[in-house]
Amino acid sequence: MASPATHVSFLPPVLTFLSAAVIGVPIFRLIGQSAVLGYLVAGVVIGPFGFSLIAEPETAASVAELGVVLLLFIVGLELQVSRLVSMRRDIFGLGTAQLLVCTAMLAGIGFLFGLTPSAAFVIGIALALSATAVALQLLEERGDLGTPYGGRAFAVLLFQDISVVAILALMPLFASTGGSGGEDWMLSALRSTGTVGAAILAVVLVGRYGLNPFFGLLAASGAREVMTAAALLVVLGTAMLMEHVGLSMAMGAFLAGVLLAESNFRHQLEADIEPFRGMLLGLFFMSVGMSIDGGLVKSEWPWLLGATAGAILIKVGLVAALFRLFGSPWLDAVRGGAILAPAGEFAFVLLPMGGELGLVDGPSGRFAIALAALTMLVGPVAAKALDSALARRRAEPDLALDPVESTEARVLVVGFGRFGQILTQVLLAEGIGVTVIDKDVEQIRSASRFGFRIFYGDGTRLDVLRAAGIGRAELLCICVDDPEAALKIVDIVHEEFASVRTYVRAYDRMHAVELMNRDVDFQLRETVDSALGFGRATLEGLGVAPEAAAAVAEDVRKRDIARLVLQQAGALPDAANWMRGVSQIKPEPLTEPRRPSRALNAETRDIIGSKAREAATHTLEARDLPADA
The missing domain is CATH 3.40.50.720 (NAD(P)-binding Rossmann-like Domain)
Structure with a gap:
């Protein structure tokens, strides 16, 4: 049994995280900003460069990463084949163009400023990704999820979420190409590929033929808490299997979500996972805020502010041009670019991973993490300011938004x-x-x-x-x-x-x-x-x-x-x-x-006899009421 001292040492950090979330997030929501910003700022405040309430942010990192795992599971649940087919042009056309063009531009600028090719590539792709949580929150607040530009922005986010899985899976292989070569590396790569393929095949077979009967059996038992436990078992078990064979836990969670996307139990599973996903993802954002190097921000603030403004402007310009190329009016294009300008949540996964693999050096990685966090802080504010400035133009006939046919059930x-x-x-x-x-x-x-x-x-x-x-x-x-x-x-x-x-x-x-x-x-x-x-x-x-x-x-x-x-x-x-x-x-x-009721046997007379007076009273009262009562 744990000692009282163990409980005492365990509770303070938990209470600190909960207090920071309860205080920080409502404040940012009250001023019209995303909850993500509240978590980030709360992390900065309680971290080593704030009040040092949490002196070692890495202690929460392993638990916080589960938030990203569960987020990718939810993304997989939304990825139905029919939806992909209807949005295929925007997802795979516009989404691919956005990621490639933004990555090339940002990586090229990083290379010109002295980064190595590998570091420029990793930082470029990390900044090219967009913040799904921030973008969807802004679209939902505006009521624009059903508009053409909102649909295109969502398609880009969906492609980015899909591509992150491949990026996370390929980064170790990309890093290994610089470490060794020849037949040994080739045999190792083939062996790893075979192991990964076998694991994915096993997961697909189990998911295709086993998960629906499994959840059906649990649902028939009527124990709702067991359904929640089973959902976590599937997500975390698949994530651990993928990590064991050399891929990321996020890849496993994404696979689990895709396999259950067509299941009748999809929404119940999403509802069961959502509270865990929300809290752990909030913890993840706070851990990101705690990891921001305050000393670096203090010493390099001119460079960071310039890089933040430059990254946002570059992404807005490039994405707006691509939206126009795919048929959006210029107003829609600019608003879509502003929505997708902040760097994504997965920048805080890719950049540390790139550092561990030797693709990004320490100073560059810390600078890029601080830059990504600042774009998430500044981007939504800039998007709202831009939206307010353009609001009066929405009523003009030539710039009016086209109606969009809803695919939701009425x-x-x-x-x-x-x-x-x-x-x-x-x-x-x-x-x-x-x-x-x-x-x-x-x-x-x-x-x-x-x-x-x-x-x-x-x-x-x-x-x-x-x-x-x-x-x-x-x-x-x-x-x-x-x-x-x-x-x-x-x-x-x-x-x-x-x-x-x-x-x-x-x-x-x-x-x-x-x-x-x-x-x-x-x-x-x-x-x-x-x-x-x-x-x-x-x-x-x-x-x-x-x-x-x-x-x-x-x-x-x-x-x-x-x-x-x-x-x-x-x-x-x-x-x-x-x-x-x-x-x-x-x-x-x-x-x-027309006549009173009559009892036809003794038992009936015993039953209704005591009620006769009551029935007569009700009849007299009813006569005093209107005839149609």
């Missing part, structure tokens, strides 16, 4: 049971895009035959709803058969996504009243239409004319709705008592009975 349906299945048949017949969420494995399998976007997950969880795209949906249909779960979902959506309309399946009359009190846009008791239709058919079977039977059913419907409104307002005795928690709403006839 309707999000939670629950694919007997009610949800019939609802979605109507939407399917009209060609409406639908996303279905259900935590029942059998229902997920059933939904797979409808052509919907289908995801395994618990619809009462905010992270699952957000991951499934509720923020981009027009309407949410809550079709679960658990009244408490439906109310919980309504509360979450009204709190977090006020613009999304809520259509809810009500379990019974009391549930309908509770939903009306929560101001849902539409609610329907699950048995109303079917029971009225059943009654109408019964009348017709007894010889009543179809028109007359339909009129009776419609009259009952109207009076039932009128009573429901009165009950919701607490205007009826039972409803008023129920709202005070005294009793429940009891069934009452909408039409006054």
Whole structure:
């Protein structure tokens, strides 16, 4: 058992990191900046060149790297084949051009300033990458993710995330070419390639044929925490395997994500991993802030400021030119360039790795890390300033942004049971895009035959709803058969996504009243239409004319709705008592009975005899109400 002293030595750094995040990030969000900047500055403040609350930043580096691993897993989860095909021109055309042109320009400038070719190449490619977290945050704040320039910027970021995997994998091989040559190196390279190929093949086979049945079995058990443990097991296990055969942990995590990208469990896994990814990535950024050499910044600040301004201007100019080449208006092109100007998160992975491999010397590496951090600090501020300066031009007809067709589902349906299945048949017949969420494995399998976007997950969880795209949906249909779960979902959506309309399946009359009190846009008791239709058919079977039977059913419907409104307002005795928690709403006839009820045996008389006085009282009260109540 750990001693009290061990606990004491373990807790202070943890509390320091948590306090820095809790204080720093909200401050930067309040002033309109990205959370990434808050983490970076918090790291500087608590690091050795700040208040020295964490004297040895490298102690957190190994744990912080898991944030990058989980980030690449999330990137892999988003990398569906169908999405790649639709965006292939921007991803592989514009993305490739951006990375190559920016790398060549920045590396060339570095070489002119005296860097070795290897150092110039590594620093150039590190600065050519863009900050995915910062760029997506800015696009989301502006509401521009669905615009043409936002889509192109996302395509470039996606290609960069893909290319990082290859860059991380090839850097050790690139470094080894300078260390030895001849047949020994060739045999070693062939052996390493064979080992890597075998490991990748094993991961692909297991992922293709084993992961979906594995997660299906765990989902059927109903133990949600086991699903979280299994997700971490897959990610970290694959990452460790790739590291063991000579590639990066990030490569393994990316592979795991790609293999699960088409899985029905994708959004549940993303929701389970997201809290770990967010915290560890925040720790990663803080460790980057702590690693900035304050002495270097103090002594070389003119060079650093000049290099920061130069790097941002070069990237804005080059990316804007490429956007124009691929058909964007100049305003879109400039805004896209500003979004992609800051150096990326992976600069803080590539540059230390280049130093360990001997590709970048110590002073150059420290200068480049400080430069990358400063571009992340200055870039978003510059992008917002540029956006404000150009905002008035957006309204001009010749510069207006073209509309973009959304590929997101318009309707999000939670629950694919007997009610949800019939609802979605109507939407399917009209060609409406639908996303279905259900935590029942059998229902997920059933939904797979409808052509919907289908995801395994618990619809009462905010992270699952957000991951499934509720923020981009027009309407949410809550079709679960658990009244408490439906109310919980309504509360979450009204709190977090006020613009999304809520259509809810009500379990019974009391549930309908509770939903009306929560101001849902539409609610329907699950048995109303079917029971009225059943009654109408019964009348017709007894010889009543179809028109007359339909009129009776419609009259009952109207009076039932009128009573429901009165009950919701607490205007009826039972409803008023129920709202005070005294009793429940009891069934009452909408039409006054022509004769009192009769018990046909002794047992029935015993049951209803004690209720006769109560029933008479309710009948007298009902007579005092309007006829349509």
